[in-house]
Each structure stands twice: as structure tokens, then as C-alpha cells.
Amino acid sequence: MPKKVLLVDDSTTTLMMEEMILKQRTAYECVTAKDGLDAIARAVVEAPDLVLMDVVMPRMNGFEACKRMRLESSLRETPIILVTTRGEEEYVEAGFQSGCNDYITKPIDSFELVTLLNSYLGE
């Protein structure tokens, strides 16, 4: 069964790009969510093998969603990678404190994205 990746971003442009890269370069199944609240609901139902999540989103940001996912027993061990335009110290530190495993910065480089995901998913 293919590994499942939950892509979370309020930008349809980013979701389209990430999905296209992963579909062409990997065998992962992609599911998407458009904000933090939506992401938690989708993650509980879909049980993804990895979450790739934007930080700045409406309704609930990536930090808060990350914290709440860690409270769900089914998601406690799921790798979460935050995607941020702001690589500044306080943002990155807040990301790790919210329970993320790693971070990458926008604009996303396809080679880096695929290498990082393959590493976490053991491909």
C-alpha cells in the first residue's frame, strides 16, 4: 500500500505544485487540507504517514495544528514537516516547540522536498 502524505496549505497554488511534484516523483498518495482545523480532521480520518504543513493559514495556523495533532494518540508519532516563508529564529523555534519534526522554507525546491520526504518515509 502506498504511503500517504497529508499536504496542508491555504494556497491552492502551493497544494497543486506539491501534489504534482509528489505524483510525478514518488508513489505516495496525497490528501489535502486547506487550514489547520481542516488538517486535524483529515489527519484523524486519513491517518497519514507524514504531514507537510504550511504555517500561516486562516482559522488555525500550523503551530497550533501541530500541537493539537500531538495530543491525538494516532498522530503522536507521525512526522510533521512545517513549510514556512519565514525562516526567522522565533518561527523555527516555535515550530519545534509545537512538536514538528523538521522544517523547510518556501519557495519549495522539488529535489529537497522529495529527498526529505523519502528520508522520513523510508523510501
Added chain:
Amino acid sequence: MSKNSNTPAGPEISSQVVGSQAKVYAARMRLQNALDQADALDAIREIAANLIGTEEIAVFKVDQKRSELWLYWSFGVDPNKHSVLEVCREPKLKQVLAGKPVYRLKLSNENLLSTEDPASALVPILVDGIACAVIVLFRLFPHKPGIEPVDREICDVLSNCAGRAIEPYHSR
């Protein structure tokens, strides 16, 4: 192992190509599917922030005499600093109004405009082949070293598909 240009692309090359194609495709689809003018302007912001790497953007409309450009919409920059650009004082704009984008070269400190905020790219918005407006991309993200080849492809998409952003009833 020898290297030559006829060698089939390896997996890493493909990865780069796929990444570029994905960005260009996403930009085009986002602009073509924009619901209305406001959504088209938001699409420009999304593309600039997520695919190119800047959160400082402005759109200037060309006046009828084509001698001045007036600020029409901006994001992340002080609109009071950028209300008007005079073509006679901005030599790079002549090329842009002729339909060709202008980019600041990597490792260059040159500012494309006389503005206080440094401009990284000037992209004409073409409607029926005529530059009716110009998108100015100001500072790139600190981790972004400069405008790259894929960014130029994305700017071409902006140039050709962003007409709706400046013309509310533009039907394309």
C-alpha cells in the same frame, strides 16, 4: 563517466524539471481559474510568495499617455512610497512597456527602479499583446539568492495570464 549534453537526463535532472514544470503549471492554473479581479490579484500574491519567494509586490497601471504608471494594488510595501513611477525617470520601464520583463541579476546590487525599496523584477501584464500594467517584485526572501530560471518562466506566466487582475471585465 563522461558528461555530455546528449546524455539522457538522470533522476536529479528530472527532479529539477518536474519541480519547474509543477511551479509553472500551478501558476498558470491559479491565474486561469481566478474567479474575479480580486481573486486574480490574490493569485499574483500567492504566486509571488509561494513560488517565487517575495512578499513585497505592487501592480502599477500604465496611464493613457504611457508616460506614468500609477499604483493600482500592493502587498507588503508602503503604498505611500510608490504612488507613481515616471517613465522618463525609470529607464528600465521602457523595455518593460515594450513587453519584456526585466530582472535584477543574481549577485547584483543594482536597483531596477529609483524607489527606496529594491526591485528584483519588473513584469509587464500583457492584454492583447500590449503592456497595460507592470508587476513589481521587490525584496526576495532572505534565503532566496536571486531570480532563477524557473522564476523567469513563472514571470512569463504572470505576464500572459494576469490580465484579469487589472481589468474587472476582462473575459479571458
Added chain:
Amino acid sequence: MAMTHPQPRVTRQEMEASASGTRQRAYLLPGQLHVSAGPCQIKTILGSCIAICLWDSVRGIGGMNHFLLPASSEGHPASTRFADVATRTLLEMLEALGCRRPNLQAKVFGGASMFVSNDPQRVTLGTQNVGAALELLKAAGIPVMVQETGGSHGRKIMFNTDDGIVWCQRV
């Protein structure tokens, strides 16, 4: 004199005076590196990435890089986001400031593997990054004085370029 790469649009690396007023500060994003001949505290935060701190003990000059991936590859533009380019560039920038390779010592941080794997044979990106860093330093003939790598947590690194002291804090 301080230099940051990528140059010259470095950076919103905010170079501010420190609390004491004598040491500048720089913050590194993934793919950036910074060297300074004057007293400077360089900070960064790492997950599976690596930071190599190089310090010339004779001249009291140092620099740090922050790379994401173990090796550049054919077809991918050379970039300081890769171990080899980042480390070579860091060395070149230090040598341009007058550092001599025999006087350099290294401290290596990061390379976490933050997930639970059922496969003990699996080599994670963090592990590959650590391997790449150690190989490159060995090839350059630079001794590794401190290595704080692996594990399953992020790290915040603060490196004083003048006295060579590094703080490594779990985040």
C-alpha cells in the same frame, strides 16, 4: 570584517550589536553560511540539517554553515544547501580572511532523525548528513573537537567566532 553567503543579498541576517555591545549577531537560514573576523555570535536552528562551526584558534576567527542535504548531484545547480558546496565555501571564505587550515578545528551539530522507524537498517537523512560532514572534514584534514549529532530533537546552536565557544540547546 564579516561575510555571509549567499552574497551579496544576504540576508536579512540581522547584524545587530549584542547586549555587551562588542559582539555582532547573525542568524543562519538553511543554505546560508557566515564568517566573521570580528567578534560575532552566529545562531541557527537545526532538525535533520547540519551546522559545521570552524574556528581558527590562532587568529580567533570563525564561521558556520547550515546545510540540508549530504551531497550536490549532477543536474542540480551547485548550492550551499548541499554539504560539499557549503563546506568548501565556508573554508574558502575563512581562508580569504587569513585563516590557515592547520589552525582550524571543527564542531559539528544536528543531523537528527526525528521519527520512529521499524527498520534498523534504514539510513536517515540526518545520518547521511552527519556522515557527509565528517567525511568532508576528514578530507580537509580538520579535526572534529565536538560532535553533538543524531537523536530525535531539534537543536539551537550559538557560536562565538572570537573564542570558539558553542552552545547547543535542545528545542
